[in-house]
Amino acid sequence: MTALPSAAPDASGPDAGGPAATDSAPPGPWLLGVRHHGPGSARAVRAALEAARPRAVLIEGPPEADGLLALAADPDMRPPVALLANVVDDPRRASFWPMAEFSPEWVALRWALDAGVEVRFIDLPAAHSLAAAEELPENEPEAEEGAPDERPALRIDPIGVLAETAGYDDPEAWWEDVVEHRDGTPGADPYGPFTVLGEAMTALREAYGDGGHARDLIREAHMRQQLRAARREFGDGVAVVCGAWHVPALAEKTTVAADRALLKGLPKVKAELTWVPWTHRRLARHSGYGAGIDSPGWYGHLFGAPDRPVERWMTKVAGLLREEDRQVSSAHVIEAVRLAGTLAAMRGRPLPGLTETTDAVRAVMCEGSDVPLALVQDRLVVGDVLGEVPDAAPAVPLQRDLTRAQRSLRLKPEALERELELDLRKETDAARSRLLHRLSLLGIGWGERSASRGSTGTFRESWRLRWEPELSVRVAEAGVWGTTVLAAATARAESEAVEATVLGEITALAERCLLAELSDALPVVMRALADRAALDTDVAHLAQALPALARTLRYGDVRGTETAALGEVATGLAERICVGLPPACTGLDADGATEMRRRIDDVHTAMALLPEAPEGPTTLRDRWASVLTRLAGRDTVAGEIRGRAVRLLLDDGRLDDTEVERHMGLALSVGTPPGEAAAWIEGFVGGASGGGMLLVHDERLLALVDTWLTGVPADAFTDVLPLLRRTFSAYEPGVRRTLGELVRRGPGTTGPAPADAGAPGFGAGLDEERAAAVEPLLRLLLGASTHGPGALPEPSGHPASDHLAGVGK
Structure with missing residues (x-):
């Protein structure tokens, strides 16, 4: 056990109050060095606190959260949770202090609250730690008299160094063997683990210095100051729970003046703190949290299992695999437990760890396959546990409004991703859709749109929902726009409409406003849209903007929203596209033609959704068909665009088969360069437009393509082959197979197939012997x-x- 030298007279005494320490407890203060989120450390902390019965517990964490500590005892507080600190004027600058049920800090906090003793956080205040990192002074302690001139400035992993020293190549395995798998034998010294870890960290800091991080020195100076203050108030009956790396620094004999010098002139911001839910997945190291662990689900199991942890773990794994319809019996569980124990013995480990249990599960329950093992890793080793925070926790008004909406609509935030199918004709589903669209506009990505299953109608929406802890920060950021989700989304939409410079951005915003039913924002968006559309003369921009407007009009019909003004803007854009598109399609290179062809496809779809004006000799669709006819017959237009124009006219019934055959014959004539002809084919039958089935059912067109292709010169064939492969590779395998049979038979050249020709892919005659x-x-x-x-x-x-x-x- 590491003890601090006395910095003040002992204020404790027989009448000082608070729980009494056991006779075997060493003199305080008690420095309990831990590994964050370690169940072994958590059990050791609980045992040490029960033995020492300190009058105050000091925990590594932001002191501004002291007023929130009592909430940890609330029945509605369920870890994992985290303290969230953010800058008031800039909520994007935020930090988290996560705690799981098996975190030593959480165990110490709950013990202090249950025992009725003082509990405080003593780390550097969030007001300083949230300040810009580059503003922190690079304070380096002056070398003490007699100290070496150079101190190593190497940032190390203490656990990794200790594991390597002990002959382990895996730090996790070493930590499990030394700390996590301690059997808790009755009568064992509760302070032993902390004494050993304190001595090990002291040796490491003597060998490697402070690790080369100036902020650690500042944090440790502040913690020493807080410890001194606590000892003046409570005497030596103080327990400190902190990262094991900091123990030597807290035990170090330093002067108050030296620590004050380190803390002088620190940058400071105004910060606010609250509790937020956290997840096991975010505790995992791969999530990016610096003090994370590889297996929070496994550690949670080790902490919660009263006995026989391996047997209980194998039972959990078997239950999960059975839920996935895998055949796992009790015999599998027994054999997996035995194999895990054998592997541990062969590897010289005191108990099976995660490595041994995983190897046993793979061999016995998964039959050597890593596919079901990945499910075990995701669901159990990491886990999808989401904590809960009581309503009494401070929150920005926007968060409170969102919480009320979630409860009203029965949309509980969950860590596990789930699918949500909405029918917009139902009032509750429509309200859910509005909420998710408004949150999306605010940058709170709780839900993500996905393709609807089983229906392509406009009354259906599909969402993938998954709540991540970072979304609490997004909610705090969005709080600057308003106190309710509706008000914040409206203000955000209005601001984006004013700031948008590209026409397509405003049309997309108008669509999102309609989906979110932001009726107050629509007038502002519509004025910005009309102004931008009047100034924009780029046909490509107009063509990019029109489809979003057409979809918006359709969604307006679904939701019963007034969209007359939007329809006028959309019709105006369509008219300008009809005038400006033919010149814009002249002189394009291959890439420009492909991009313009996509724009034409989108505009063609949009034209069918726009309302027709009641007056006028010709309709808007007639004028669009006239534009396509001009594009189809103009030689200066790229072949891909001309081919697409012909195809669209054919699909709309504006061209008959004879006219289509004439256009194709001209495009594939001998005088047309092979590359231009291939581009025409790409435009006519390429993409996901059903061109393959068109060729299957119209053998005259297929014959034209076949005749042209066989006549392409050898030196030009290699140039057109990539384009042709791209065109025909997009077809379904059955379509390609049928086209191959038709080409082999010679479509359109030999008249009707003979009676004994058989179906494509079958023999011409009847094999009577096989039939018999x-x-x-x-x-x-x-x-x-x-x-x-x-x-x-x-x-x-x-x-x-x-x-x-x-x-x-």
Whole structure:
């Protein structure tokens, strides 16, 4: 056990109050060095506190949160949770202090609250730690007299160094063997682990220095100051729970003046703190949290299991695999436990660790496959546990409004991703859709739109929901826009409309406003849209903006929103596109033609959604068809665009088969360069437009393509091959196979197929010997004999006709 030298007279005494320490407890203060989120450390902390019975408990954490500590005893507080600190004027600058049920800090906090003793946080205040890192002074302590001139400035992993020293190549395995798997034998010294860790960290800091991080020195100076203050108030009956690396620094003999010098002139910001839910997944190291662990689910199991942790773990794994319809029996569990114990013995480990249990599960329950093992890793080793915070915890008004909406709509935040299907004709589902769209506009990505399953109608929406702890920060950031979700989303939309410079951005914003039903924001967005549309002369920008407007009008119909003004803007854009598109399609290179072809596809779809004006000799769709006709017949337009124009006219019934054949014949004539002809084919039958089925059902067009392709010169064939492969590789395998059969047979060149030609992919004639071999099996399947009712007819000499006749009966 590491003890501090006395810095003040002992204020404790028989009348000082508070729980009494046991007679075997060493003199305080008690420095309990831990590993963050270590269940072994948590058990050791609890045992040491029970033995020492300190009058005050000091924990590594932001002191501004002292007023929130009592909430840890609230029945509605369920870890994992985290303290969230953010800058008041800039909520994006935030920090978290996560705690799980097996975190030593959480165990110390709950013990102090249950015991009724003083509990405080003593780390550097969040007001300083949230200040910009580059503003922190690079304070380096002056070398003491007699100290070496150079101190190593190497940032190390203490656990890794100790594990390597002990002969382990895996720091996690060493920590499990030394700390996590301590059996807690009755009568064992509760201070032993902290004494050993304190001595080890002292040796490491003597060998490697302070680790080369100036902020650690500042934090430790502040913790020493807080410890001195606590000892003046409570005497030596003080326990400190902090990272093991800091123990030597807290035990170090330093002067008050030296610590004050380190803390002088620190930058400071105004910070606010609260409790927020956390997840096991965010405790995992791969999530980016610096003090994370690889296996929070496993550590939670070790902390919560009263006995036989390996057996209980294997039972959990078996239950999970059974839920996934895998055959796992009790015998599998028994064998997996035995194998894990054998592996631990062979590897010289005191108890099976996560490595041994994982190897045993893979071999016994997963039959050597890593696929079900990945499920175990995701669901159990890491886990999807989401903590809960009581309503009494401080929160920004926007968070409170969001919480009320979630409860009203029965949308509980969950760590596990889930699918949500919404029917917008139902009031509750429509309200859920509005909430998710408003949050998306605010940058709070709780839900993500996905393709709807089983329905493509506008009344259906599909969402993937998953609540991440970082979203609490996003809510705090969005709080600057308003105190309710509706008000904040409206203000954000209005601001984006004013600041948007690209027409497409405003049209997309208008669509999002309509989906979120932000009726107050729509007038501002519409004015910005009309102003930007009047000034923008780029046809590509207009073509990019129109589809969003058309979709917005459609969604307006679904939700019953007034969209007359939006329809006028959309019609105006469509008119300008019809005028400016033909010149814009002239002189484009291959990439520009491909991009413009996509724009034309989008505009064509949008035109079908726009309302028709009641007056005028021609409709908007007629004018659009006229534009496509001009593009199809203009030689200066790229082949890909001309081919697409012909295809769109054909699909709309504006061109008959003869006209299409004429256009294709001209495009694939001998005088057309092969590359230009290939581009025309790409525009006509490429992409996901059903061009393959068009060629299957119209063998005249297929014959034109086949004739052109066979006539391409050898030196030009290599140039057009990549484009053709891209075109035809997008077809379904069945379509490609049928086209191959038609080409092999010679479509359109030999007239109708002969009667004995057979279907594509089958032989031309009938194999009577193979057909006859089926007859006994067919009789057995039909349960028919050769006599009586239901009997198959007598053989007529033609096996195939006999079989078909029998099936017909």
